[in-house]
Structures are given as C-alpha cells and as structure tokens.
Amino acid sequence: MSDSVLSVRDLKVQFGVDDRIVRAVDGVTLEIGRGETVGLVGETGSGKSVTALSILGLIPSPPGRIVGGQVLFDGKNLLALSAREMRRIRGAGISMIFQEPMTSLDPSFPIGSQLREPIAEHLGLRGREATRVALQMLERVRMPHSDRVLCQYPFELSGGMRQRVMIAMAISCHPTLLIADEATTALDVSVQAQVLSLLKDLQDQLGMSILLITHDLGVVAETCDRVYIMYAGRIVESAAVDALFREPMHPYTQGLLAAIPSVRGDRPRLEAIPGELDAAPPVLGECPFAPRCPRVMARCHTEAPPVREVKPHHDTACFLYG
Amino acid sequence: MSASTQSVGASVKPAASPRRPGRSELLRRLLKNRGATVGLGIISVYVALALLSHVIAPYSPTLGALELRLKGPSWGHWLGTDELGRDVLSRLLYGSAISLEIQVTAVVLTMLVGVPWGLLAGYYGGWFDEVSMRLIDVMLAFPGILLAIGVDAIIGGGLTNVIFAVAIVSVPEFVRLVRGVVLGIRKLEFVVAARGIGESAPAIMARYILPGTVAPIVVQASIRMATVLLFASSLSFLGLGVQPPTPDWGAMLSNARAYMFLAPHVTAAPGVAITIVVIGFNLLGDGLRDVLDPRMRGS
C-alpha cells in the first residue's frame, strides 16, 4: 500500500451519560493511504461518526472522553497535541464536511466571508487576494455563478450548492485528508451523484485522501477503494471494495448486503438481520454481534474475536474463520 | 409471520432517548437548579404566610393605636408601626393574602381567556387569527402598566376591578405564546396522523395539541405572577386599587411615602416584600423553563 496518511490505532472513546458509560468506539484500528478513498460503513450506533470526530478532536468533552489509542498523522499523535496545534491541523492538514450544510454554514454571514475565514487562518491571505482564492475555490467545485454566490447567504442556496460551498471551504487549504461524514445522505440522488463525482475529481487534482463515512453501501461501491465495516464501536471487517462485495466474510456484512433492495430487482425478499442494536452496551468478553448472529457459536459468547487477516488484505473479526 | 418479526419481540429494549420525566423526576431536577430552588423557597414561604395570615398575625391590620404611631421595630412590633399606629407586620401579612388572591385570580382568569383564544387562533388560522393578532399587537403596543392604569381608571378602582384590569392586560402575552406553540405543534406529523384517522377538531386540540402547551404556559404563568403583583401594587400605589383600610402592599407604600425619611421602616417593609416575591416568581419561572422546555421539546 502507498504510504500511510492517517493511522488510527486502537482508538477508544467513551460517553458518560447519567452514570452509564457507553463505549462508543471500542478499539478501532484503521489506515488511510495517500490518494486513497476509504469507506467507513455502519448503521446508527456503530460509532463511525464518533471515530471521525475523534480524529479531529471534535468530541464534546464532557460527556465524551477519549480513553485510549493513538491517531497518527504526519508523524504526530493528534490526541496528544495542544489545542493550538490541533487548530492548525484542522482545515489545513485534515478537513471535514458534514451532512447538514445548513447547520455547518453560519446563516448570518454571506458565503464569501465564510470562505475567506479558512483562507485567512491557514494561508494568511486577506482582502482581494483572499477573495480571488475564494472565487477560485468556487470554480473548482463547479459552482454556477460563483461571483454572485460570494455575496449570497446560505439560505439562498440549494442543498447541493451549500454542500459545494462546504467542500470549497474544506479544500481551500489543500488538505492531505478530507473526512466526509454522511456528506451526501441528505441530498437527492442526482445531486449526490454530482457531489461524489466532484469529490473524486478533486481527489485526482489535489492528491488528497478521502475518508467517506456512510451507511450506504451503494455509495461505497461507487467511490471507495477500501472499506471498513463497523458494528457497536468495533471494526468487524475490512477489505478492498471488490473483495468485500464479492466475498463478504463477517455475518454482519453479509446481513447488511442481503438487506439492501436492489435497483436491478433481482431480490424478491430482503433478508433482515434479526433483532436490533441495543442501547445497552455490549457485554465485554463477547462478540458484540453474537446476540443477533445467525451463525453464532458457543465460543462467541465467551470471547471477543480480534480483527485478523483471513485473506490477503481482507480482515475480519469473527471466529468462523479460526 | 416472517422470522424477523418474532425476534424483534425477543430483543426489544428501551431506546436511547431519555425517559419522559415523571413528576418526582421533575421536582428533583428543579431542585438541582439553584435559582429555581431559591424561587421555590421564597414562594412557598410567601404562600404559607398568606394562607396563615389570619392565624399568625399578632395584631389587627386595621385597628391602630395612635399613640404608637411610626414607632420603629421593637419586640412588641417586629416591623414597627405605621402612621396610624397599626402594626406593620400584621398589615404585611394580611397584605400578602390580598396580593396572593389578586395574583392567583388574575392569572387564572387570564389563562381561562388567553389559552382557548390562542388555541383557536393557532389551530384555525384564517381571518380569526389575523384579527386576533392585530388586536393583540395594538394591546401590546402600550406599556403594560399604562394599559393597566387606563383600564382600571375606566372601570373604577377597588380590589375586584384591579384583578380584572391586570388580567385583561396579561391576556395578549398568553394568547401570543399559546398561538405560537400551537402553530409549531400543529405541523408535527402526529397531529396530521390524528386527522388521518378521523379525529374531530376538538379532540385533536384537547388530546394532541394542548398537552404540548402545558410546559410553556406554566413557565409563563409563573413569571406573569410577578408582573401581576407589580401592576397591582402600582395601581394601589396610585390610589386606583384597593381602598383603605384594606392592607395592600402598594397602598402601604403609597401611604408611607410622606413619612419616608421619618420612619423608613414603613416604606421598606412593603417595598422589600414586593421585591422579594417578584424575584421569587421570576427565579421559579426561569428554573421551570430550564427544566421543562428542553425536555418537552425533545418529546
């Protein structure tokens, strides 16, 4: 694999809620290589968003606490950095775009002034220079009428356009890694396709890596090189995208794939994973998926399976494979 | 049935969202809020004193011994005597009963008028809503106290009319508040679903919309109690309210004005009492808002 841009090692994040501890992220290890698009897939409660926010130190604390692990970026452990050092990384080294552009953009300021912020902060440019760069950014994200948009307010733009502004802000300082947290979930299908295509083009132009967080395996199939599947705060499977779709190993992955209706109509009945993800934390010393697994064995209730490479570059955490 | 439905029943667990607070839970949360606890304390003392005033007042509030005029605080008269020799403490206690009566009656009246009005205006909209809002706007354009003075002057003074005047002046805010909340709830899908299953409009308003207005109304009522007291006291202060010799805090202030430098305790007592009670209701109202609103908004 090409050199690693981000390396998360055994990350553990807890949330304390009313004397109840929730292990939102329970020992997550993942790697992102240069120029790669990596997908992080999970349903609600899987811990994928918390993982992403932890990378950038954006977990509200309290109630959240990072209780273990490392996040290595550019030779430094991000979890050990001071607030000021972390601020320098955000936006410049690692950037993030979110699901709801309406709440990520300040409704009281025109687009232009919001774009100029990261430009001033990280590139040290102001005034006309900053405006020029801002315009360039808007052109880069293929924003129609970019000069007019600079003076407009977020509420005057459509969802797709706002998302483009977010992307423009995120890439304005040429980050090495872009984290997209459900960035297209709230968009129409046609707009989603455009935004994904744009992200891929930008990736080619800027040589940046992308961590794509989503619950939609279809999006992963379309855009990612490698993918991690998360369940109850742990990674349960990771592989190259082709390998995962061709031969999913973990019963949860298999269940997810079987539950997606197909636009090609070759699936008369959807297979549903029995049970639901509990709000209660999974019992320690047990596979978190054991209560719902259709292929559970006795061993699964007494030990938590570690993530292991079962095939070349195809890891999974399941006792079915030894 | 498919296998999937059986196993859902088997592994059902409560969702992660917070439990809807029961009454003891609410009280507990309220008590955690320091401001609210102080407010609650003050109000409790106030209400207790008002209800027990007839029993615990050491002297008659209306009979005075002229030879004891304007005496300062002493063992016999804890808060001294006023210009007619009446015991200030007793007058204060009886006055609290009167204030409480005014407050409760006025706020209840206001709610009886304001809540249904706001409910109907918010639910039905249309011309009724438009006309109501214009009317409310006009009323709110006047400073409350001026309006109260105006109304009271028109309908005459006396205790009952003070209550009416203050109640009338308080209605617009309630109507606005309730209407706003109703507009928000009306759009929610469970209200539309209620229409979908064929619920009648009165049923929808009573079962689906009204319960969601309770929290903001309670908060508003608490804060309004403070305003009512201020208005009523002001009206009495100006001579438009309660007639002598009935002890009313505002009237006491007014009468004591002339002797302010001679016997400051006569003005201090009612003044401080009003201030404390007003602060108490405000604190309680703020605390209630902190405790009730964010929780209720979630559900």
Added chain:
Amino acid sequence: MGDVLLQAQGVTKHFPIREHMLGRRLLRAVDGVDLELVRGETLGIVGESGCGKSTLGFLLLGLLPPTAGRVTFLGRDVHRARGRELKYLRRDLQVVFQDPYASLNPRMTVGEIVERPLIVHRLGSAVERRARVAELFRAVGLRPEMTFRYPHEFSGGQRQRIALARAIATSPQLVVADEPTSALDVSVQAKILNLLKDLQASLGLTYVFISHDMRVVRHMCDRVAVMYLGKIVETAGRDALFEASRHPYTRALLVDVPGLDPSRRRRRAALEGDPPSPLHPPAGCRFHPRCPFAQDVCRATEPALRPLGPAHLVACHFAEAINYG
C-alpha cells in the same frame, strides 16, 4: 384486473407564497396530475425533493384541499365528503409517515395511540378494542405487553411498526405510505418493508408508496409514477420502468442510483444542475434545462402525458425517438 380504488383527475395544488410586501408568488407543488389506483396493487410515486410527491400524498388522502381537480375513492369525492361519508373515508384511507419520531403523540401510550382509530370510529366495546390492539401489535411483530409504554421508549423501527398498527387498525382498504423507511437504518428498513408486504398479502391492502429511493421502489411496487416539479413525467409497470424507461429524467435518475457492483462504477453523474424550485418552473417541458436531448419544441411546449405502450405513459416530445443506447 381489479376495480379502480382511487382516481385523481387533474389534481392541482398551488400555494401562495408571500415573498415580500407586495409580491405574491405561486408555489406550484402539484400541477394537473392524473392517476388511477387498482385494488391490491402497490403504486410507487418517485421523485426528488420539490417534485410534490408528499403534497400529492396529502391530496390523495383528502387531508389537503386541491386548488383544482378532484380525487375520488370508490367514486366518492374525498374533499367534498362530510359527516358520515367523511368518517367512512377516514376509516378506509390511512397513512404512514416518514418520521417515526414525530408521527406518534408523545403524551399517549402506544396502546392508546393504536386504540384511537377504533374509538373514533366506534369499532367494538372497550374490551373488544383492547383485544384488537393486542392483535394488531402481534401482527406488526411487537409484544402486546408493550402497550403501556410511551413512544420515546421505542426505537425508530419499532415506532414505525406502531404507526403501521395504527394504520391498519380500522382494516382500511388503502394505505398511503410517505417515505416510511427513509429515516431507518438499512437492516431495520428491510424488516419494515417485509412487514409491509406481509400485511398487504394477509389484509388485502392497496398501497401508494411514496419514496425518493429507487431501490426501495423497485422492491415494493407493481407500478411506478415518476414525478418532476409537480407533474408526472412517466408511469409504467415496474419492470418496464426500470428496464425500458422512455423519459430522459427517469433514465438519468436510474443511472445515478448507486449500485452494489464495484466493477460497474460510473464517474460522471447523469444529471447536471440542481432540481429547480417549484416557485419558478421553466417554460415548456419542465425538464428541458437539464435534459441532454432538449430541442426548441421542448423549450416552448409542455409535453402531455401520453400512452406509449400498454400501461406505459410518458410526457416527452421525443419519447419514441430517443435512442438510449
């Protein structure tokens, strides 16, 4: 072939929007829609945001009065109905919404919520109603002991089941499902979709299934109507629509749906630009600004929805001519 249950003729809904002091614009949410629903089928209504599909759902249910046109259910006009006729309508036409967190009254127990329709329509004594509620809970896969809990104690998937129980309580003939699974996780969605199909089979229900997700629509529906900016641009049987669509919008939409086969990736999005606002619909064919095949006639005249084959209607001037390759 079954009998026609629901019919919409020229249904239109315009909302006057006050943009500024003196200006009033018309939001053309739904503009002249014709639809027919046959007993026992599932009709899908697909489209992106702003196309008016949810508004159409409300119009079909009689929960919103149309600006023009009419909707009839078994011959009865749904908006003109009053009194007893309205009551019957509300019994036969039910709805399930998208947001499981907003569609249940937070201050009623779930048992009460499901019982309400029975009370409103006076179906059975108190004892009989309780029994029916328990039966309904079982039918949607929930334990009857849960009837004393409040909505917030359930997960999203469970709440949708409760909403379904409420919808089928009066044994309706038609259920309009407005994005019933859009807010749910994939695995939960699968269960709810399976449940919807099971209930349809066991209760003989007819569905109008509104969604923006083509994958779900393919799975659930027998016939599909595609909406764009308030108008229906194509109606066809499921396989005909998904395999042999004749409208450029439908085609582009199908291309843009993310598939599950990494070897078949597409780099370019099929549709450019944003879905336009229903406040300013373009002249002529509403799709022409984004249509790769647009000609002068498309800019000038609106195409009518016309039959192309058996049960296949398309609103495009060049429906037959375009070679989609």
